[in-house]
Amino acid sequence: MSATGENEMGLRKIIDLTRFASxxxxxxxxxxxxxxGFSSWxxxxxxxxxxxxxxxxxxxxxxxxxxKLLALGLLFISFMGIKGKKSDDIKPKRIVLLIAIGITLFxxxxxxxxxxxxxxxxxxxxxxxxxVGFLCILSGGSQLSRLIHVTLSKDIFNELNETFxxxxxxxxxxxSVNYTARxxxxxxxxxxxxxxxxPFRGSIVCGTPGAGKSWFVILPLIKQMxxxxxxxxxxxxxxxxxxxxxxxxxxxxxxxxDKPPSFYSLNFDNLSGTHRCNPLDPQNMLDITDATESARxxxxxxxxxWIKRQGDFFVESPINFVTAVIxxxxxxxxxxxxxxxxxxxxxxxxxxxxFAVLNTEPEIQxxxxxxxxxxxxxxxxxxEGQVASAKICMARLASPQLxxxxxGNDFTLDINDPEHPKIVCIxxxxxxxxxxxxxxxxxxxxxxxxxxxxxxxKCALVFxxxxxxxxxxxxxxxxxxxxNKVAPVLGMQDxxxxxxxxxxxxxxxxxxxxxxxxxxQVMGDSAKLLSERFGKIMQxxxxxxxxxxDTSVSKSRQLDFAIPASKxxxxxxxxxxxxxxxxxxxxxKLKMFHAELVNDSRAIxxxxxxxxxxxxxxxxxxxxxxxxxxxxxQDIQILIEQEVYRMKIQExxxxxx
Numbered sequence: 001m002s003a004t005g006e007n008e009m010g011l012r013k014i015i016d017l018t019r020f021a022s023x024x025x026x027x028x029x030x031x032x033x034x035x036x037g038f039s040s041w042x043x044x045x046x047x048x049x050x051x052x053x054x055x056x057x058x059x060x061x062x063x064x065x066x067x068k069l070l071a072l073g074l075l076f077i078s079f080m081g082i083k084g085k086k087s088d089d090i091k092p093k094r095i096v097l098l099i100a101i102g103i104t105l106f107x108x109x110x111x112x113x114x115x116x117x118x119x120x121x122x123x124x125x126x127x128x129x130x131x132v133g134f135l136c137i138l139s140g141g142s143q144l145s146r147l148i149h150v151t152l153s154k155d156i157f158n159e160l161n162e163t164f165x166x167x168x169x170x171x172x173x174x175x176s177v178n179y180t181a182r183x184x185x186x187x188x189x190x191x192x193x194x195x196x197x198x199p200f201r202g203s204i205v206c207g208t209p210g211a212g213k214s215w216f217v218i219l220p221l222i223k224q225m226x227x228x229x230x231x232x233x234x235x236x237x238x239x240x241x242x243x244x245x246x247x248x249x250x251x252x253x254x255x256x257x258d259k260p261p262s263f264y265s266l267n268f269d270n271l272s273g274t275h276r277c278n279p280l281d282p283q284n285m286l287d288i289t290d291a292t293e294s295a296r297x298x299x300x301x302x303x304x305x306w307i308k309r310q311g312d313f314f315v316e317s318p319i320n321f322v323t324a325v326i327x328x329x330x331x332x333x334x335x336x337x338x339x340x341x342x343x344x345x346x347x348x349x350x351x352x353x354x355f356a357v358l359n360t361e362p363e364i365q366x367x368x369x370x371x372x373x374x375x376x377x378x379x380x381x382x383x384e385g386q387v388a389s390a391k392i393c394m395a396r397l398a399s400p401q402l403x404x405x406x407x408g409n410d411f412t413l414d415i416n417d418p419e420h421p422k423i424v425c426i427x428x429x430x431x432x433x434x435x436x437x438x439x440x441x442x443x444x445x446x447x448x449x450x451x452x453x454x455x456x457x458k459c460a461l462v463f464x465x466x467x468x469x470x471x472x473x474x475x476x477x478x479x480x481x482x483x484n485k486v487a488p489v490l491g492m493q494d495x496x497x498x499x500x501x502x503x504x505x506x507x508x509x510x511x512x513x514x515x516x517x518x519x520x521q522v523m524g525d526s527a528k529l530l531s532e533r534f535g536k537i538m539q540x541x542x543x544x545x546x547x548x549x550d551t552s553v554s555k556s557r558q559l560d561f562a563i564p565a566s567k568x569x570x571x572x573x574x575x576x577x578x579x580x581x582x583x584x585x586x587x588x589k590l591k592m593f594h595a596e597l598v599n600d601s602r603a604i605x606x607x608x609x610x611x612x613x614x615x616x617x618x619x620x621x622x623x624x625x626x627x628x629x630x631x632x633x634q635d636i637q638i639l640i641e642q643e644v645y646r647m648k649i650q651e652x653x654x655x656x657x
Contacts, residue, residue: 015078022074026134028055029067030127033113037123064110072106072137079141095140102136105129160187161539164562167590171195175458175487177224179217181576181595194580194593196516199225199460199487201581202478204511206492207520212574214464216597217518218242218491219604222462223249229256230487231421231459233447235440237468239267239427240614248611250423259421264411265614266443267427268401268436272620274427276408279439279446280326280343282335284413288327288363290449293472295322297445298340301438301470302393308503318390321371322347324364331361337635340442341403344394345636351375351383357643396435400629406439407632410617413447416459416486433468441469448477451486458485466490467497475509490514495526515581520571527565534579534592537562563594574599 031038032052038044060067109129115122163185170193172178179194196203207213222242225232226249236242247263254260267274280294296319300307306315325346329338346354355372359365374383415422426443428436444461448471451459461477463469471477478488490510492498498507511529519530536559543554563577571577575596582588 018074018078022071022078025060025067025074026071026130028052028060029071030130032056032061032067033064034123034126037119040120041123065107068106071134072103075134075137076141079144095143098136098140098143102133102138102140105133106137107133109133158539159184161560162537162562162564162567163187164537164592164594165590166190166192166593166595167195167588168192169195171197171586171588173197173586174228175199175485177221179220180598181593182598183593183595192593192595194518194576194578194595194597195588196580197586197588198482198515198581198583199489200482200485201515202481202513203487203489203516203518204492204514205489205518206494206522206526207576208493208522210573211520211571212576212597213491213518213520214241216574216576216599218462218464218489219245220599221460221489222246225460225487226250226423227253227256229253229258229458231261231416231451231457232423233415233444233451233459233461234423234425235428235444235461235463235466235469236425237428237433237465238430239269240265240425242462242464243425243427244611244614245608246423246425247614251612257421259419261421261423262411263423263425263614265425265427266405266440268405268432268439269427269429271401271404271625272616272618273614274405275410275617276405277411277413277443278339278406278409279413279442280330280338280340281409281412281446282330282338284446284450285326285330285335285338288323291326291330292319292323293445293449294442295319295326297470297472298322298438298442299390299393300472301441302396302434303389304470304501307470307501307506314385314389317370317386318393320367321387321390322394324358324367327364328358328361331363332639337639339632340397340406340439341632342407342636344398345633346639347391347394349636349640351387353640353644356647357640360643360647397439400625402435402439403629403632404625407628412450413443414450414456415447416451416456418455418457421457421459428465428468437469441471444469444471445473448473452477452481452484454484456484458487460487460489462489462491464491466492467501470501475506475513478510478513488514494522494524495529496524516579518576518578519568520573520576521569523569527568530568530577531561531563531565534561534563534577536560562592567594572596 031048032055035044035052055061060070109126112122112126112129115125163183165185166181166183168191170178172195175198177196177199181192181194182189183192184190205213205217219242222232222234222245226246232246234242234246243265247265250261250263264275264277265273266277285291285294299319299322300310309315322343325343326338329335329342329346332338349357352375355368355375358368359372371383371386374380374386411422411424413424414420415424424447426440428440444463448461451461474488474490477486481488495507495511498510502510517530517533519526522530538557539560541554541556541558545552545554568577575594577592577594579592580588582591
């Protein structure tokens with residue numbers, strides 16, 4: 001019922017009547033038990049004596065404390081209807097203290113009646129002490145109605161509300177990767193599992209430096225995949241942090257493979273410890289589109305700003321020029337000189353001889369025709385803009401160390417060949433990533449082309465610090481790899497890195513089509529994007545409203561972000577959020593998680609102490625490296641001389657005819 005003035009007035013009258021009754025009973029109590037004192041003061045009459053005698057008949061004074069308890073009970077009843085003005089200044093301790101003092105004085109005053117002193121002093125003392133006790137109780141009780149006694153949640157960071165059930169089953173299959181974790185649910189710690197049952201749908205692992213993505217996520221993933229017989233490509237940004245464990249785990253799990261795998265590593269800093277591989281292997285360059293893809297990968301890897309300008313004249317022209325050189329060397333002598341070092345050296349040949357030689361190959365005439373036209377029309381500025389940018393970029397790769405690795409052929413890049421499975425570790429150097437990253441991008445581009453085929457062995461492509469390399473068709477790989485049992489795993493520090501190096505459109509596609517995501521601490525837009533991806537859960541809400549006479553509390557339930565961006569930005573090392581995908585045959589209802597991954601760090605460190613170093617591949621000295629470097633230069637020089645001589649002979653024969 002709504003409050004009206006009449007209701008409030010009636011309630012106030014009842015409260016006043018109850019208090020008056022309480023006070024009257026207390027006065028009768030004092031008059032009865034201190035009758036001698038009142039008589040000595042002359043404060044008695046026949047009327048009051050008659051009233052007292054009638055009251056005695058009721059049994060009110062049968063026991064000394066009956067009347068006091070009744071007066072106190074009526075006083076407490078009157079407190080129930082009080083609606084005082086609420087105040088934050090009133091503390092419960094003050095109220096409890098007042099009531100405790102009042103009750104003590106109220107009931108302990110009986111001791112005064114046992115004093116052997118003047119009856120007037122005794123009566124006065126008893127009435128004063130009892131009255132003070134009564135007033136203390138009245139004061140404390142009156143303040144109870146002004147006390148804000150609503151207890152709101154003490155969870156100032158809303159941590160209890162933002163917990164949710166997570167998957168506690170261990171779901172394993174022949175392809176899965178499983179992590180042990182623990183999480184909080186309504187203040188209680190529970191054990192859980194993060195089950196990546198279909199890694200072929202693509203996985204992203206992100207987190208700022210120190211978030212623990214390598215230690216807690218990538219290394220366990222490599223170990224479990226090797227134990228399940230995966231062929232692997234591992235891009236090891238800080239060689240050999242991932243390569244050495246992978247090599248030792250492979251040695252320990254040879255029996256898990258149908259055919260024993262081989263281990264290969266590519267490392268441009270330690271030439272005696274690296275294998276050699278030709279990414280432009282002529283056996284795998286089946287048509288000119290392979291040459292175009294290789295040229296685009298190497299040039300965009302060397303010029304990251306070109307990624308956002310693909311389609312521009314001065315971007316596509318250098319790509320066409322390099323494509324022409326690659327395909328010419330592929331066709332010449334059945335590909336005997338089809339290596340990236342030979343391509344670099346051939347690009348340095350003078351325009352007149354180079355264009356004349358390239359023009360002899362019919363398949364690339366359409367590619368080099370614009371360059372020949374510009375040269376014949378003496379449009380040297382345009383020609384330099386088209387060609388020189390490619391020559392200058394490629395010249396940065398002209399080092400004896402790179403030539404040594406790129407010109408050999410110790411292994412092929414078809415790592416998931418069922419008859420010859422491989423684990424290939426490609427090492428980078430953070431200090432030289434601008435150069436090495438472009439070459440490694442070419443390796444990866446050619447390798448992906450070979451592994452993404454049907455009928456091959458299951459394999460994983462693990463990229464630590466993925467944005468440091470450029471692979472133009474990563475979105476296509478993720479979209480098609482599932483049916484070919486290829487599991488891409490992309491490690492990065494933040495989504496903004498991907499946008500910076502790949503462009504916003506391609507970066508957004510890569511992030512959005514990956515089915516599994518595991519994220520440590522990330523900031524800014526990345527945290528917001530993840531929070532929105534994880535969605536909302538039902539959470540309890542409380543609000544407090546105070547007015548002059550009442551306090552109202554509102555409780556509601558509403559949808560809010562399960563893992564807010566602020567929480568993702570404040571994750572501790574080893575703490576991860578994310579979402580996994582499932583299969584039609586293995587459904588996972590609780591896909592989302594916010595948990596701390598559990599690693600037995602002591603056992604892992606002990607295991608790593610016993611790891612063997614990756615053995616050297618060959619004994620090598622600087623002379624061999626330089627001989628190879630000069631041999632490549634000589635190969636191109638001889639090729640140009642022979643072709644120019646052959647064309648001259650042909651012209652002379654035509655003239656004679």
